[in-house]
Amino acid sequence: MPSRVPEASHHKHLDFNSVKELPESHAWTSLLGDYPSGPDSCGVGSVPIIDLDDPNAQKLVGHACSTWGVFQVTNHGIKNSLLNGIEAAGKSLFSLPIQQKLKAARSPDGVSGYGVARISSFFPKLMWSEGFTIFGSPLEHARQLWPQDHNQFCDVIEEYEKVMQQLAGRLMWLMLGSLGITKEDIKWAGPKANFKGASAAIQLNSYPACPDPDRAMGLAAHTDSTLLTILHQNNTSGLQVLREGAGWVTVPPRPGTLVVNIGDLLHILSNGLYPSVLHRAMVNRTQHRLSIAYLYGPPTNVQISPLSKLVDPSHPPLYRPVTWTEYLGTKAKHFNKALSSVRLCIPLNGLVDVNDHNRVEVSWRQLPYIKMM
Ligand SMILES: C=C1C[C@]23C[C@@]1(O)CC[C@H]2[C@@]12CCC[C@@](C)(C(=O)O1)[C@H]2[C@@H]3C(=O)O
Numbered sequence: 001m002p003s004r005v006p007e008a009s010h011h012k013h014l015d016f017n018s019v020k021e022l023p024e025s026h027a028w029t030s031l032l033g034d035y036p037s038g039p040d041s042c043g044v045g046s047v048p049i050i051d052l053d054d055p056n057a058q059k060l061v062g063h064a065c066s067t068w069g070v071f072q073v074t075n076h077g078i079k080n081s082l083l084n085g086i087e088a089a090g091k092s093l094f095s096l097p098i099q100q101k102l103k104a105a106r107s108p109d110g111v112s113g114y115g116v117a118r119i120s121s122f123f124p125k126l127m128w129s130e131g132f133t134i135f136g137s138p139l140e141h142a143r144q145l146w147p148q149d150h151n152q153f154c155d156v157i158e159e160y161e162k163v164m165q166q167l168a169g170r171l172m173w174l175m176l177g178s179l180g181i182t183k184e185d186i187k188w189a190g191p192k193a194n195f196k197g198a199s200a201a202i203q204l205n206s207y208p209a210c211p212d213p214d215r216a217m218g219l220a221a222h223t224d225s226t227l228l229t230i231l232h233q234n235n236t237s238g239l240q241v242l243r244e245g246a247g248w249v250t251v252p253p254r255p256g257t258l259v260v261n262i263g264d265l266l267h268i269l270s271n272g273l274y275p276s277v278l279h280r281a282m283v284n285r286t287q288h289r290l291s292i293a294y295l296y297g298p299p300t301n302v303q304i305s306p307l308s309k310l311v312d313p314s315h316p317p318l319y320r321p322v323t324w325t326e327y328l329g330t331k332a333k334h335f336n337k338a339l340s341s342v343r344l345c346i347p348l349n350g351l352v353d354v355n356d357h358n359r360v361e362v363s364w365r366q367l368p369y370i371k372m373m
Pocket residue numbers: 111117118119133201203222223224225226293295328331
């Protein structure tokens with residue numbers, strides 16, 4: 001694990017508009033040599049695109065989840081006007097003067113607000129991006145950002161949350177259905193099995209054009225601590241996913257298409273059958289990139305553990321139960337070791353020791369960070 005950067009060791013909040021040269025604080029040397037890039041040269045294919053109206057959608061989703069951990073969806077029911085609306089809301093936020101944005105700064109222990117990527121403290125260099133997280137009502141922060149006129153922003157966010165919650169529920173049943181899981185198996189999905197009590201955060205990410213993109217990192221490689229994440233990107237490339245044996249594969253934006261990726265909690269729930277995908281965001285010299293992530297999780301206090309239908313003597317539970325709140329805390333503390341820190345030890349006699357919560361294993365997931373040091 002790279003050494004952490006002390007909070008005050010350099011200026012964290014950059015006014016990207018005024019910077020003409022990449023500052024040393026943001027220069028990630030030897031970064032791009034960690035894995036080969038691009039699917040085209042080695043023929044691994046590209047991230048699957050699934051039409052949600054396809055009668056075969058469940059099977060296609062299941063296959064994409066077990067092989068890629070990520071897929072793109074069309075015919076998802078989200079209007080283009082709303083996607084444009086949330087993009088415009090993000091643009092309007094990030095184009096405010098830095099002093100104004102800092103009025104809505106995320107507090108050191110807080111979740112919501114404006115700030116640098118929260119995983120920054122795990123890296124020796126800062127990332128070429130800024131973010132705004134919404135968990136619960138955006139009203140207070142929106143008032144600080146636009147004292148005269150915050151309604152437009154809040155209305156778009158509210159509408160986005162409403163439709164994304166429905167889409168996320170639909171995706172959950174496609175994913176779970178493909179594992180043979182039925183509505184009776186997930187009590188916390190609620191009496192109508194529509195995941196009404198689920199929680200979610202919206203993360204607006206801004207990646208300004210960068211004077212030296214080959215030495216900069218937009219958002220460092222990570223997995224999401226979610227069940228699933230639905231990502232809308234503007235018309236600028238930057239998202240890459242890591243495919244074992246192939247390297248970093250770019251997920252180019254396609255108008256009206258949303259990216260869905262599996263997070264650590266679905267990895268746990270599926271007992272490792274649907275692995276969470278490692279991904280990152282790169283930057284470029286000329287275009288401002290914007291992405292909006294809908295980070296979807298269970299009700300915050302529900303214990304998530306491998307589904308009993310997926311567990312038997314030859315497939316023992318790989319993870320101990322954990323709530324979303326607890327897991328987010330673990331991620332904030334242990335970052336890329338969070339998932340293995342909730343993994344159970346399977347001794348040779350096959351009996352699981354539920355108290356051994358702290359085993360740390362080195363897997364291919366950790367290589368990108370180790371190589372960076
Ligand atoms: C619900 C959440 C997931 C997240 C932490 C957060 O509380 C809100 C922001 C999310 C995000 C977005 C960018 C990448 C990420 C690793 C991060 O630093 O903040 C994720 C967090 C996560 O999935 O662990």
